[in-house]
Amino acid sequence: MQIYKVGGAVRDRLLGQPVTDIDWVVVGATTEEMLAQGFRPVGADFPVFLHPKSGEEYALARTERKSRRGYGGFTFHASPEVTLEEDLIRRDLTINAMAEDAQGVLTDPYHGQQDLEARLLRHVSSAFAEDPLRVLRVARFAARYADLGFTVAPETLELMRQLSASGELEALTAERSWKEISRALMENQPQVFIQVLRDCNALKVLMPEVDALFGVPQPAAHHPEIDTGVHTLSVLQQAAQHQQPLTVRWACLLHDLGKGLTAQDEWPQHIAHEQKGLAPIKAINERFKVPRDCQELALLVGQYHTHGHRALELRASTLLELLQSFDIYRRPQRFEEFIAACEMDARGRLGLESRTYPQADYLRGAANAARAVAVQPLLEQGFKGPKLGEALRLERLKALKAYKEQHAP
Structure with missing residues (x-):
């Protein structure tokens, strides 16, 4: 053994x-032999064991053979005769196919160390496909190691293109x-992840709604980068630089999907793109069975992001509708x-990455003003049921009007 x-x-x-x-x-x-040494079995498809003390996973060396379509379409074979080299050749990239005793x-039969030095993501064998x-x-991996200068090897990108054209991507489960x-x-x-998927034609298979944004122009006055797809990548990059959570990053990726539906004779304007974008956002959420918090924020950002940009111009009534849509009283986060x-959307524009965004503090202040309206005085005045709700709305509207007057330019 x-x-x-x-x-x-080993790679890292x-x-x-x-x-x-x-x-x-x-x-x-x-x-x-593994069981005799106290290892606990956990693998359903092939022999994987938990170490009796550390709890780390130990897998028996194995080979695999493609038996049907899709991610799970493999037959595995594990036995004492399987060599380390045979186990390593079934892995995806050379930089992931190294072992250490x-x-x-170091055991490096497929030149992973050489590719590490060359900053290349290269497939181990044709079985990659x-x-x-x-x-x-x-x-x-391209997104993870972009900061270190890694790129996808041309021959690997070509294999990825073949996979994208084969129909195999459609066999992937939503969960995986x-x-x-x-x-x-x-x-x-x-943003490198999205770009690489686009480079190998996988983006139009997996997320055609996002792929459709590339080549769609926007008004240069607001978007010096012009191309909507390029803008989307920039917004995603800003979200990462500002260490935003997954919910925000997902919303950033999908916020402009409506622009991919604008008729060409209307370019570069995108009238009502916020409403047009809701159907494709719902479609992509359902396709990947996206967690509810990510789904909800993506839809709300798609519908209301231009309200956010115009926050200082909004009427008090529109501002209140916006706040109510987000249920700011129970879900402030x-x-x-x-x-x-x-x-992130405002900063994801060529040359405007460091711009200030006064709308942020203005919106926070408006939310605080609405939240500060107390319910108790209205109860004491005898309001209840629907009348209480309407009285509360009017008091919040009054508070927002006062807030707007205080912050008028």
């Missing part, structure tokens, strides 16, 4: 990056796709995330 540290732990150590998860592979062992001796999820994984998408959006350069998404 020989035990090796494999995959990301060589890159000088923090090592978070450690994967182990065991060569020359049987299931019975207890003495720190058997797993459609790898298109998303490579794009995610969302897991990769959500992880990629939380990387330092999430969601309104904060809306403000953040609006600010």
Whole structure:
């Protein structure tokens, strides 16, 4: 029995990056031998065990063979005869196909260290094309390591194009796709993830609504970058630079989907793009079974982001409707995330990345003014039921009018 540290732990150590998860592979062992040493089995499809003390995962060396379409369409074979090299060749990228023994001796049969130095994401073998999820994984690694100068090797990008054209991407489950998408959006350069998917033609398969934004012009006065797709990538980049949560990043990616539906003879104007965008936002949310908090914020930001930009001009009644839409009384955090998404949208424009966004504090102040209206005096006046609700609305409207007068330019 020989035990090796494999995959990301080896890669990140060589890159000088923090090592978070450690994967182990065991060569020359049987299931019975692992159980005899106190390991606990957890793998349903192939033999994976938890270490009796550390709880880390140890997998028996295995080979795999494509048996049907999709991510789960593989037959695995684990036995003491499977070599370390045979186990490593089934992995996605050369930089993930290295192993290290207890003495720190590196096993690198597919030149992963060389690709680390060359800053290349390269597939290990032609078997890469058997797993459609790898298109998303490579794009995610490109986003993770973009700061270090990594790019996708041309021959790997070509394989990804072939996978995109094959129909295999449609076989991915919503859960697996969302897991990769959500992880990629939380990387330092999430816009690289979207760009790589576009470069290999996977974006138009997975998110045609986002792909449709590229090449769509916007008024240069507001959008010096002009192209709506380029703007979307810039907004996503700003969200990452400002360390926004996943909810905000997802909303940033989808906020302008309505512009992809504007008739060409209306370009570069996009009248009512906020309302037009709601149907494609719902479609993409449902396709990937996106968590509810991400779904809700994406829809609200899509519908109201231009209200955010025009906050200082809004009538008190419109301002109140906006605040009510976000349920600021019970869900204050969601309104904060809306403000953040609006600010990222304003900054995601060529040459305007450092602009101030006074609308943010103005909207916070308006929310506080509305929240400050007390219910108790109205109850004491005898209001109840629908009449109480209307009286409360009128008092909040009065408070917002006073707030607007105090902050008039």
